[in-house]
Amino acid sequence: MSHFVYVNGKLHVEQVPLDRIAAEFGTPVYVYSSASLTENFLAYANACRQHGRGDQGALVCYSVKSNSNLAVLSLLGRLGSGFDIVSGGELERVIAAGGNTRKVIFSGVGKTREEMRFALSEDILCFNVESIPELHRLNEVAGSGGKRARVSLRVNPDVDPKTHPYISTGLKENKFGIAFEDALATYRVAGSLPHLDVTGIDCHIGSQLLDDAPLLEALDKVIELADQLQDAGIDLHHLDIGGGIGITYDDEKPVAVADYLSRLFARIDRWRAERHGGRPMTIMFEPGRSIVGNAGVLVTEVHYLKHGSSKNFAVVDAAMNDLMRPAMYEAWHGVLPLSEPRSPARVYDIVGPVCESGDWLARERSLAVAPGDLLAIMSAGAYGMTMASNYNTRGRAAEVLVEGDQFRLIRRREKPSDLFALENI
Ligand SMILES: *Cc1c(COP(=O)(O)O)cnc(C)c1O
Numbered sequence: 268m269s270h271f272v273y274v275n276g277k278l279h280v281e282q283v284p285l286d287r288i289a290a291e292f293g294t295p296v297y298v299y300s301s302a303s304l305t306e307n308f309l310a311y312a313n314a315c316r317q318h319g320r321g322d323q324g325a326l327v328c329y330s331v332k333s334n335s336n337l338a339v340l341s342l343l344g345r346l347g348s349g350f351d352i353v354s355g356g357e358l359e360r361v362i363a364a365g366g367n368t369r370k371v372i373f374s375g376v377g378k379t380r381e382e383m384r385f386a387l388s389e390d391i392l393c394f395n396v397e398s399i400p401e402l403h404r405l406n407e408v409a410g411s412g413g414k415r416a417r418v419s420l421r422v423n424p425d426v427d428p429k430t431h432p433y434i435s436t437g438l439k440e441n442k443f444g445i446a447f448e449d450a451l452a453t454y455r456v457a458g459s460l461p462h463l464d465v466t467g468i469d470c471h472i473g474s475q476l477l478d479d480a481p482l483l484e485a486l487d488k489v490i491e492l493a494d495q496l497q498d499a500g501i502d503l504h505h506l507d508i509g510g511g512i513g514i515t516y517d518d519e520k521p522v523a524v525a526d527y528l529s530r531l532f533a534r535i536d537r538w539r540a541e542r543h544g545g546r547p548m549t550i551m552f553e554p555g556r557s558i559v560g561n562a563g564v565l566v567t568e569v570h571y572l573k574h575g576s577s578k579n580f581a582v583v584d585a586a587m588n589d590l591m592r593p594a595m596y597e598a599w600h601g602v603l604p605l606s607e608p609r610s611p612a613r614v615y616d617i618v619g620p621v622c623e624s625g626d627w628l629a630r631e632r633s634l635a636v637a638p639g640d641l642l643a644i645m646s647a648g649a650y651g652m653t654m655a656s657n658y659n660t661r662g663r664a665a666e667v668l669v670e671g672d673q674f675r676l677i678r679r680r681e682k683p684s685d686l687f688a689l690e691n692i
Contacts, residue, residue, distance in 0.1 A: 270303045271300070278606075278643055280298050280564070285298060285641070287674075289605070292665045293680060294585070295585035295664040297563055297664055298564050299339065299562050299667070300669050302671075305342070308343055308348060309346070310557075312327055312348075314525045315550070318529070323547075325550045326370060328553050330555030331353070332357065333650055334649055341366075344361075348370070349371060350366055351553040358391070369390060370392055372392055373391055376398070384412060387412055393418065394419070396418050402453070407462075419468055419469045419507060420467075421469050424470050424472065426481045428482075430477075430513070436473050450492055451492070454499070465503070467551075469553075474513070475513040475514070476511045477519050479522045479531075482531070483530060485508065486508055489506060493506060504549060506535075506549075510555050511554075514557055514560040555650075561646050563648025564644060565590055565664065566643050567584050567644060568641055569582070569637070569640045572636065579614060580617075580618050585628060585664070586620055586626050587621050588661050589652075592650060592651070593627055594627070595654075600629055600644050601645035606641075611635060613634070615632055616629070616630045617644075629644070652678075657681070657686050662682055666678040
């Protein structure tokens with residue numbers, strides 16, 4: 268169900284008209300729906316439960332990089348979510364939000380010693396290791412601290428996710444993961460290191476996948492490898508199939524999470540039944556976009572209209588530094604006026620004030636707008652605020668969380684003095 272709907276001609280988030288939020292906190296402002304976040308998380312958690320996997324059998328580790336606001340992490344943590352992090356900074360956020368560090372998995376190709384030490388001191392669930400040098404470093408850091416590190420190897424199943432090249436990660440030519448043909452040997456190295464406990468296997472093949480066929484193909488390869496490992500005496504506790512389910516930005520029809528998980532658990536159940544003697548295995552997921560993407564919008568005000576001979580521009584107060592996806596991937600975002608339009612429309616490019624021709628948010632949209640009107644850039648909850656920058660010394664936008672008929676500021680707008688507070692002359 269959409270929590271972004273027009274009521275009496277005004278675009279609402281749950282029961283709150285968006286123009287009230289803009290009036291109170293200004294623009295640009297990111298607004299998130301807690302009902303939407305909750306529903307999207309429960310789509311995973313409930314499907315796991317329905318397939319007989321309660322707290323021990325499955326773990327959903329929300330991908331913190333998709334939206335790392337403390338209020339979002341806190342909400343998901345209270346629903347039972349674990350967290351997939353890619354930096355020590357994200358671990359600090361999880362802790363500040365009251366998340367359970369025993370449900371944290373640490374992904375990423377470039378973990379530093381400092382990050383490893385910190386994560387070990389917090390006793391995180393698992394490190395997703397991506398190379399042999401990383402195994403050696405982790406073993407050394409754990410040993411010098413008198414600790415043991417639980418590790419999973421991120422294998423690269425060489426499956427084409429059929430998504431944008433910048434967000435496909437499971438092909439041979441990508442920097443991520445351990446090549447499938449090197450996996451067994453790498454597990455042997457991991458097993459030989461005294462301060463590591465090999466506990467799992469993981470993969471993540473890409474993002475914004477509309478079809479689950481590539482994910483199920485990756486699962487088959489991971490299962491095949493887990494069997495080879497068991498035969499080699501390496502018994503795993505968990506299997507992590509990554510994130511990646513896409514969302515509807517325009518007219519995409521992504522597979523429903525429940526349908527994907529039904530097919531996935533059917534394969535896993537069949538495999539576990541055939542493979543007698545294998546220990547029960549926890550199944551893990553790392554979803555990001557499918558939980559927050561359509562739970563958030565970016566509200567912006569139209570400042571100027573420029574009508575030209577070949578193009579019309581609506582210059583708004585949000586820019587590429589607030590929402591990078593269009594500039595970076597030519598991503599398409601829906602644009603809705605906060606008040607349902609009455610006058611005839613014209614075709615506009617929606618552009619920001621930043622001094623770059625790449626600074627656009629949407630192109631060739633039919634809109635009836637006037638200066639002072641407010642627009643919602645839709646589907647902006649994931650990879651929106653977390654990719655925002657201060658380019659052009661623009662303070663990052665405020666963030667607001669709606670819950671029913673209530674809303675609250677969850678991050679204040681940055682002031683210019685915030686931006687140079689760390690600098691010296
Ligand atoms: C980014 C990322 C995810 C989340 O991907 P989505 O497409 O947002 O679901 C999961 N796992 C890893 C390792 C990632 O880097």
